[in-house]
Amino acid sequence: MFDTQPKGPGAVLRQARSRLLESGDIPSELPVDAVVARSWRRSLRAGLMPAGRLPEVVHLSGAQLARLRERQQELLAHARPVMEYLYRQTRDSDSMVILADDRGLLLQAMGDSAFLSRAERVALAPGASWAERYRGTNAIGTALAEAEPVVINGPEHYLERNAFLTCAAAPVAAPDGTLLGVLDISGDHRRHHPHTFCLVRSAAQMIENGLFEARHGGNLQLRFHPLAEGIGTVAEGVLALSEDGYVIGANRAGLEILGLRPADLGAQHLERLLHVRLEDLLAWAYRRGSEIMPVQASRGGRLFVRVEAGRVLRMTAAAPVPAAAPTDALAALDTGCGHIRAAVTKARRVLDKAIPVLLQGESGVGKEVFAKAMHDSGPRREQAFVAVDCSALPENLIEAELFGYAPGAYTGARRTGSPGRIREADGGTLFLDEIGDMPLAMQSRLLRVLQERQVTPLGGGKPVAVDFALVCATHRNLKAEMEAGRFRADLYYRLNGLTLMLPALRERTDFPFLLDRLLADLAPGRRIGFETEVAGALADFAWPGNIRQLVNALRTACALLDERATRIGWAHLPDDLVEELRAPARCLRRAGGEAGEDLRSLSAVAIRRAVEASAGNMSEAARRLGISRNTLYRRLKRGGLA
Ligand SMILES: Nc1ncnc2c1ncn2[C@@H]1O[C@H](COP(=O)(O)OP(=O)(O)OP(=O)(O)O)[C@@H](O)[C@H]1O
Secondary structure, eight states, X not given: OOOOSOSSOHHHHHHHHHHHHHHSSOOTTSOOOHHHXXXXXXXXXXXXXXXXXXXXXXXXXXXXXXXXXXXXXXXXHHHHHHHHHHHHHHTTSSEEEEEEETTSBEEEEXXXXXXXXXXXXXXXXXXXXXXXXXXXXXXXXXXXXXXXXXXXXXXXXXXXXXXXXXXXXXXXXXXXXXXXXXXXXXXXXXXXXXXHHHHHHHHHHHHHHHHHHHHHTTSEEEEEESSGGGTTSTTOEEEEEOTTSBEEEEOHHHHHXXXXXXXXXXXXXXXXXXXXXXXXXXXXXXXHTTOOEEEEBTTSSEEEEEEEOHHHHHHTTTSOOOSOOOSSHXXXXXXXXXXXXXXXXXXXXXXXXXXXXXXXOOTTSSHHHHHHHHHHHSTTTTSOEEEEETTTSOXXXXXXHHHOBOTTOSTTOOTTOBOOHHHHTTTSEEEEETGGGSOHHHHHHHHHHHHHSEEOOBTSOOOEEOOOEEEEEESSOHHHHHHTTSSOHHHHHHHTTEEEEOOOGGGOSOHHHHHHHHHHHHSTTOOOEEOHHHHHHHHHBOOTTHHHHHHHHHHHHHHHSXXXXXXXXXXXXXXXXXXXXXXXXXXXXXXXXXXXXXXXXXXXXXXXXHHHHTTTOHXXXXXXXXXXXXXXXXXXXXXTOO
């Protein structure tokens, strides 16, 4: 971004400057860096002449300087150790380290005595002003004018008397974004070193981080970076949050990573920036300490976050923030994903009403788990929950299975007859899974049961009244099936009291919290986490088999983990999954740079690999993918792979 080399040979710069003085502007064919050109124009407008005498320059008296330093005590206190460190780094290199305030008044300078005396000749000493309007283009004044780090090298200085200098400067901002001053390293331009620029930028960031810590040490803080390894380095973003989740402070990197401006501080809520709730962050910090968590950013891409809730949690230690104890089975499904929360809220509204619910979503997203949670949270929870998989029953048996049959109704039937699954659900909930796969003839009979609220067993017998809550599920688009004539329209409208879409796992925004809850269920009482690289890979994976596939992997990992170990690593995951997670073209969910990838084709790749790895054994391939054999066949057919 910033070229640390001289922007053009001295001759070109001299020519450009004389053209500026003659015509008031720099011809476009002369290659002068844009920052330098802007600054030269400002210097000219201020009435400065490159070779002329200096105008009246502000230089504070000893007493004035002492008062200024008093006012800038906080900045000076945080800058001093950093400046001393810089000074040690640059010692014996004919240079000095300078701190100026936001008007360009030099507050402090440390340097080699030989160079200091040369510098003093151009008044590079505490009390002097290096604002652009007095000194023309120079790193301190220009960094303040541009509010950006700059390097001004040799003849890029507007005043010829400063051309022996090379200077790199970076602004220092307060935690609320206001400009406090500027840190500068100035030296002899013959000893110019490009690393100086990086050094001064990092050092300014260190001062800002110190000021941030002093102001926000008591607040809840988030440290984050797109790479887990970036946390704890000078490149990390840091946010401070108010008790109700507003961003009240951010360091420079934090603003950049989240696309915020200083003016957004105090006005932006955390939940608009990251797909995570404040209470979940606190619960995470309480349970997992400083463990890193992957989180989706609202502007796209993934960030690794470390929550530093230290003092906040200590203050609430008497009543620690627990993993918000779920009040019932539906509440337990809400681990922070907006789609799931919306589905739970809507489902709750119809629990005690005679409204059928239709659950849609890919295989393995938890449709049956959701239906059971509705049952367990509703008024029928003491009665039966009866689940029927309409795609798993042979067509000739489905009728008997559902509606029951009279003794001896057909060859092979039980002698005593059977009440059928619908009657078993009397008083409770009937869950019809894969309703879209129900044969048309059966759809008519089901419709009659729903209309008449009674069921007549096969082979005769009296109709029996039934009363049940109905929840159906399908991975198909039932409306499209109806429009194609494969699903009865009247049944569709009968079933479709409330349709709820359950998101695929890759679309969920609560991955770490879901993971946490699944682990708590699988290994109660153990505090198990993940190695950072593994956590990132799991969060990025597309999970074609959805939660079912994830649960299978976690179950294996918990079984392979030593009893006293607490971190799941690569060695604890099933080999085929590790291969998928580590493959360069692995199935990725829609995170950051991978946005363009077609998940359907990625899922086809995963299926093909699983079938190959199982040498064509479909049961094994389905197990590897964490999906049922039926679903595997369906996917193969849909993807043209069969
Ligand atoms: N929220 C959840 N919490 C814990 N486990 C879950 C959750 N959702 C799904 N699972 C796990 O995933 C498996 C698949 O869930 P479920 O059978 O409900 O999915 P489904 O959408 O009905 O799948 P299919 O369409 O293939 O029938 C379950 O056995 C369960 O172990």
